[in-house]
Amino acid sequence: MLNRRDFIKTLGATAGVATLGGCAGGASKARGHVVVVGGGYGGATAAKYLRLWSNGSVDVTLIERNTEFISCPISNLVISGDKALADITVSYEGLRKWGVRVVHDSVLGIDAEKRTIKLEKGGEINYDRAILSPGVDFLWDQVPALKSADAQAKILHAWKAGPQTVALRKQLEDLKDGGVYALTIPKAPYRCPPGPYERISVIADYFKRHKPKSKVIALDANPEVTSKKGLFTKAWDELYKGIVDYRPNSELRDVDVANRTAILEFDKVKADVLNVVPPQRAGDIVAKSGAKLANGRWAEVDWLSLESVNAKGIHILGDSTLSAPLMPKSGFMANQHGKVAAAAILNLLAGEAPNPEPFMTNTCYSFVDAKNVIHVASVHRYDAEKKTLIVVPGASGVSAQRNEIEAAYAIGWAKNIWADALA
C-alpha cells in the first residue's frame, strides 16, 4: 500500500518529468507538489489559487495547526462586543473542495536542501516548492515578565484572533464602570498598523455606551499614530474626549503582572485591564528555515515570486516578510502576496520565469465606533529597477471622513476576502 509519504514522493517524481518536458506558456502545464505552511490570509489564498489557476494539475497540501480560520480583521468588534467569534470564523472545508489536502498539524522544521518538511504528528512530507505563511511570533524577550504561559493568560495580547480575543472581551465585561483599560503598542513595523488605534476606538465606544466613567490609555512606542493619523485623532477628539488618553513615545520595558502595570522608561501605568501588543518578528518556522532575515526579524524575499532571497524553493508570505516601501503587514496584503506567489510558482513549475510585472493592492478598513469606518488604500506595482514594489503615484489615499457607508463596505469586504481565500 502507498502511504502518504510514498504517494507524495511519487508525485514529486512525476513533477520532475513534467518540468523537464514543459516549456511554453499556460499554468496548466505546471506539475508538482506545493506544501503551504499556515492557513491564514496568505497561505489559504495561495493554496486556493494554486488549485484554481492550475486547473487542479498541481497538488497542494496545507498544514495548519488550528481547525478553523479565525480572522484578525473584524476581531476588534468581538472585543468591543459588537460581533461574536462565530462571525469571524470560517471553516477549511471550502479549501478541501478545491482539492487542497488540509492537514491539521504543526511543523517542526523544513529542510531546503532535501525539500522536506517535518511534522509533529504526521512524519515528513516532500515538496517541490514550499510556502511559509506563519504570520508573526512575539519577541517576549523584550517584555520579560510575560515569557510564561501563565503571565500571558493574565496580560493578554489578543493580536492573534481566537481564545485571546474572547478572553479580552471577558476582561472588559468584568471591568467595573470607572476602570482603566490600557493598550501598549510596539514600534513599527508590526502586524496591522491601524489595528491598535481601531481597538482603542471601539473599546472607547463600548465604554461610552456601557461604562461611561471608564478610561482608555494608549501607550504607543511610536512618536505618533502610525496609520490614518488625522482620521483617528479627529475621532478621539470628537467622540471620545475625556475617555481616550493617547500617549506617544511611551515604549514598554516590562510589565508588573500581579499589579497589571505597564513599566515604561520613566513612568509606570497601572490599569484594570492591561493589554500588551508585544514587538514581533517573522513566525518561528521562517526563523528556523534558514531564510535570510533583516535585523533577525523579517524575511527578505524576491518580490517577483516571494521566494526567500537565499533559501531556494521556499516562498514566504504575509506579515513574515520584510515589507516593500509603504506596504503594510495586513491580511489584504497577505492575500495579494499569496496570489503573486501562486502565479510565480505555477510558472516556475512549468519551467517559465515568473510574471515580471506583479501588482498588489491594499485596503485597511478600520472602525472608529460600531457604525463608522475609515480606510487607507494603495495600489503597488513592481519596479524593475528598484527590484521591489512601489506605490503607483497618485494611487493611494484615505477616507474623506469617517462614515457609515464604508462600515457596510468593510463587512462586505471581510465576507468577500474570506470567500476569496477559503471558499
Add this chain to the structure above:
Amino acid sequence: MNRTIRTASLAALVLVSGAAAAQDPNFTRNLAATCAPCHGTNGKAIPGAGQVPLAGEAQETIASRLHEFRAGTRPATIMHQIAKGYTDEQIKQLAAWFAAQKK
C-alpha cells in the same frame, strides 16, 4: 565609437528591452486578482454583502466606470484612489477580462 554604430547599438538595446517586457500570458488574470478581495474571486462577489460583482458585466460599462473613477467624475468612497493605479491599457484589459467571466 562612431555615431552610426552607437545608434545601431541603441536600437538593439531598445529591441532587447522590448522583448524583456513581453507580457506574461496570465498578466490580466493576475491583475484582476487584485480586485477579488472586494469584488469576489473572478469578480463573483458574495450576494448581499454590498460589494458590486464584476463578472459578466458589459466591458464598456466596466471600462467607462473605471475611467470616471480615475477622473473623479463618478462618486466613490474608494474607487477614485484604486482606479489611479491602472493605465488606460490595463483598464481595457481588466474590463475585457471581467466581462468574459461567467456571472
